[in-house]
Amino acid sequence: MSETKLSDFLKTGKDWTRLRTSVPGIFVLKLPTYKSSPARLAVELNPVDESGNPKKRRGLILRSSRELEDFHELYQHDKISKLLNTLDSVNPQVEPAKRKKGEEVIEL
Numbered sequence: 094m095s096e097t098k099l100s101d102f103l104k105t106g107k108d109w110t111r112l113r114t115s116v117p118g119i120f121v122l123k124l125p126t127y128k129s130s131p132a133r134l135a136v137e138l139n140p141v142d143e144s145g146n147p148k149k150r151r152g153l154i155l156r157s158s159r160e161l162e163d164f165h166e167l168y169q170h171d172k173i174s175k176l177l178n179t180l181d182s183v184n185p186q187v188e189p190a191k192r193k194k195g196e197e198v199i200e201l
Contacts, residue, residue, distance in 0.1 A: 098199060103134050113198040117141045121199055122154060136161075 099121065102112055108125035120137040139152025155161050167173070 095199070099134060103132065108132070111137060111147070113145075115198060115200045117145060118147075118152075119201065120147070120152070124154075124156075 102110075102121065102123060106112070106123040108123055110123045112121040112123075114120060118138060118140050120139060122135045122137040124133050124135050126132045133156070136155045137152045138155065139147040139149050142148055153164065155164070
């Protein structure tokens with residue numbers, strides 16, 4: 094992964110722009126300046142469809158490695174799978190969207 098490319102993206106990218114990586118479902122997201130916090134980059138986890146398009150408008154945004162550790166602990170809770178399986182049986186199915194062509198990709 095190129096620090097130079099990421100640094101350039103932080104300086105010149107538009108706020109809320111999502112940059113693809115070489116790993117499907119992992120994106121780099123430019124967050125805007127907010128109150129006393131400067132603009133910065135974050136990781137967005139957003140599963141992709143068969144075409145490589147994100148399935149959700151906005152995925153899980155991780156601002157630090159500590160946040161990843163916190164979410165990792167939550168994902169490992171044994172009752173979350175049971176809850177999600179129940180939701181799967183209750184919720185209606187949704188059709189996937191189509192992918193945009195020609196987007197830049199960051200190699201991880």
